[in-house]
Amino acid sequence: MPYRAPIRDLRFLLDHVVDFGQVAATQRFAEATPETVEVILTEAARLCEEVMAPLQRVGDTDPARLENGVVRTPNGFGEAYRAIAEGGWIGISADPEHGGMGLPQTLTTAVNEMMSSACLALQLNPLMTQGQIEALERHADDAMREVYLPKLVSGAWCGTMNLTEPHAGSDVGALRTRAEPKGDGTYAITGQKVYITWADNDFSDNVCHLVLARLPDAQSGTRGISLFMVPKRLPDASGEAGVANTLRVVSLEHKMGLHGSPTAVMEYDCATGWLVGEPHRGMAAMFTMMNNARLGVGVQGIGAAEGAYQHALAYAQDRIQGRASRDGATGTIFDHADVRRMLTTMKAETQAARALALSCAAAADMATATGAAEWKARVALLTPIVKVFGTETGMRVAELGVQVHGGMGYIEETGATQYYRDVRVTAIYEGTNGIQAMDLVGRKLADGGEAAFRLLDEIEAGAEVARSMLPELAQEVWEAAEMLRETVEWLVARPDPDDRFAGAFPFLHAFARVLGSHFHLKAAVAEGGAGPRTALAAFYIRRLLPEHAAHCAHAREGAEGLYALTADDLAA
Numbered sequence: 001m002p003y004r005a006p007i008r009d010l011r012f013l014l015d016h017v018v019d020f021g022q023v024a025a026t027q028r029f030a031e032a033t034p035e036t037v038e039v040i041l042t043e044a045a046r047l048c049e050e051v052m053a054p055l056q057r058v059g060d061t062d063p064a065r066l067e068n069g070v071v072r073t074p075n076g077f078g079e080a081y082r083a084i085a086e087g088g089w090i091g092i093s094a095d096p097e098h099g100g101m102g103l104p105q106t107l108t109t110a111v112n113e114m115m116s117s118a119c120l121a122l123q124l125n126p127l128m129t130q131g132q133i134e135a136l137e138r139h140a141d142d143a144m145r146e147v148y149l150p151k152l153v154s155g156a157w158c159g160t161m162n163l164t165e166p167h168a169g170s171d172v173g174a175l176r177t178r179a180e181p182k183g184d185g186t187y188a189i190t191g192q193k194v195y196i197t198w199a200d201n202d203f204s205d206n207v208c209h210l211v212l213a214r215l216p217d218a219q220s221g222t223r224g225i226s227l228f229m230v231p232k233r234l235p236d237a238s239g240e241a242g243v244a245n246t247l248r249v250v251s252l253e254h255k256m257g258l259h260g261s262p263t264a265v266m267e268y269d270c271a272t273g274w275l276v277g278e279p280h281r282g283m284a285a286m287f288t289m290m291n292n293a294r295l296g297v298g299v300q301g302i303g304a305a306e307g308a309y310q311h312a313l314a315y316a317q318d319r320i321q322g323r324a325s326r327d328g329a330t331g332t333i334f335d336h337a338d339v340r341r342m343l344t345t346m347k348a349e350t351q352a353a354r355a356l357a358l359s360c361a362a363a364a365d366m367a368t369a370t371g372a373a374e375w376k377a378r379v380a381l382l383t384p385i386v387k388v389f390g391t392e393t394g395m396r397v398a399e400l401g402v403q404v405h406g407g408m409g410y411i412e413e414t415g416a417t418q419y420y421r422d423v424r425v426t427a428i429y430e431g432t433n434g435i436q437a438m439d440l441v442g443r444k445l446a447d448g449g450e451a452a453f454r455l456l457d458e459i460e461a462g463a464e465v466a467r468s469m470l471p472e473l474a475q476e477v478w479e480a481a482e483m484l485r486e487t488v489e490w491l492v493a494r495p496d497p498d499d500r501f502a503g504a505f506p507f508l509h510a511f512a513r514v515l516g517s518h519f520h521l522k523a524a525v526a527e528g529g530a531g532p533r534t535a536l537a538a539f540y541i542r543r544l545l546p547e548h549a550a551h552c553a554h555a556r557e558g559a560e561g562l563y564a565l566t567a568d569d570l571a572a
């Protein structure tokens with residue numbers, strides 16, 4: 001079925017739920033007028049619907065492949081990538097000094113969601129480049145920015161990140177890739193990296209790799225890591241892609257999904273690289289790219305959820321099976337209560353996750369525009385929640401999409417399973433969801449819960465505003481926020497980090513549930529308390545929000561019970 005970009009939902013959330021108006025009211029983003037937003041969303045939707053969406057199945061059935069050392073991408077990907085680049089969609093939020101539009105990250109987030117729905121395998125490419133652009137803007141010297149940023153922003157060159165090694169996955173500090181000074185300001189990079197997304201292609205002039213490596217005098221662990229720019233082709237005197245560097249794609253992974261996106265094993269053999277930022281401070285620079293990508297990966301999950309939902313809804317309205325007793329029944333499975341349960345869950349979950357991601361992006365824009373510490377803390381708090389809840393929503397909604405299709409959902413030709421296969425990795429890359437949850441209860445609550453409490457204050461204030469219009473729904477949201485507040489207090493008071501980590505994942509889901517109810521309630525109030533958004537809010541708050549209580553109870557159990565069974569007990 002054809003994909004249709006959810007412009008109406010996106011615009012409603014921007015106008016009424018995530019306070020985008022305050023972003024546009026800043027001097028930094030004054031050009032993000034309603035007219036500009038409308039043009040951005042409309043034109044991006046056209047690109048996604050007409051250019052990218054037709055390649056969704058193509059990328060799955062005609063995967064990227066390695067032929068004689070050259071990565072060949074699926075038929076049509078090159079043309080679509082050029083349309084993305086020529087439209088300026090890679091540099092929406094990049095600095096105008098280097099050719100970007102300078103628009104808010106919130107708009108980039110909306111566009112990236114549409115692209116992820118249309119063709120997730122291809123969208124991964126510009127997402128990686130966007131993260132590299134931000135990292136170079138913040139950490140590279142003027143000379144490097146002058147050479148690389150215009151090319152990356154225009155899409156002439158693509159960007160990647162190289163962290164993982166065969167023996168160093170989530171434990172990045174165990175990496176062994178070496179960087180030897182060559183005496184001329186460059187470094188010889190030697191080592192192997194794995195799981196490198198879009199490590200190469202056959203449509204861009206150059207591929208720019210940001211590589212983590214150790215200098216000879218580096219200490220062990222993450223504090224001894226430096227970051228290097230290692231391009232596929234070395235820039236010549238005029239800044240164009242010149243001779244080949246001494247690096248290569250060793251192989252491409254055979255993956256569960258995302259077949260159109262080449263994921264490579266990379267080998268660097270004394271490849272020429274340039275230091276990005278300060279020596280031994282590479283993780284700080286790389287985290288800029290990773291945090292950008294974590295928001296982006298959460299949005300990928302939301303995009304996959306929207307695509308899976310549209311696919312399932314169309315099938316349900318067409319598939320004739322059984323009989324429903326309700327008046328006006330059409331004879332399709334859309335009439336059946338359980339199918340309605342699944343479809344409404346898919347819609348409600350996707351809308352909650354979408355609002356959460358846009359809210360996080362808007363906070364990032366406010367942090368950029370104002371420099372205020374409170375906005376920075378809000379972004380830090382929300383980023384792991386967006387990454388986890390967005391990707392978990394993508395997986396859950398895609399799985400429900402298969403179920404709506406019934407037996408046909410298990411048949412590849414319907415395309416239902418592709419959404420699940422493609423989205424499954426999003427819970428793993430850019431920091432597994434478990435590690436993201438640990439980050440939430442560890443680093444992000446290290447302020448004593450101050451940022452979390454401020455957010456809960458806003459949720460409760462929003463519930464108070466809604467009481468006169470929707471008293472029962474408002475009360476449920478307020479009570480849920482209070483229970484979450486008590487759970488934050490319990491976690492902050494735990495001296496043993498394992499007691500926090502043991503309940504980190506359910507705690508994050510409790511937080512996401514409460515946030516989702518908050519956004520749905522705001523949407524219902526903005527609608528006037530009657531209409532489809534209010535009905536969706538009632539569904540979410542009455543049927544899904546109650547899960548938060550079980551998650552909070554789980555979060556407060558501590559670690560002892562997890563270690564009550566020995567390895568032998570578990571194997572018995």
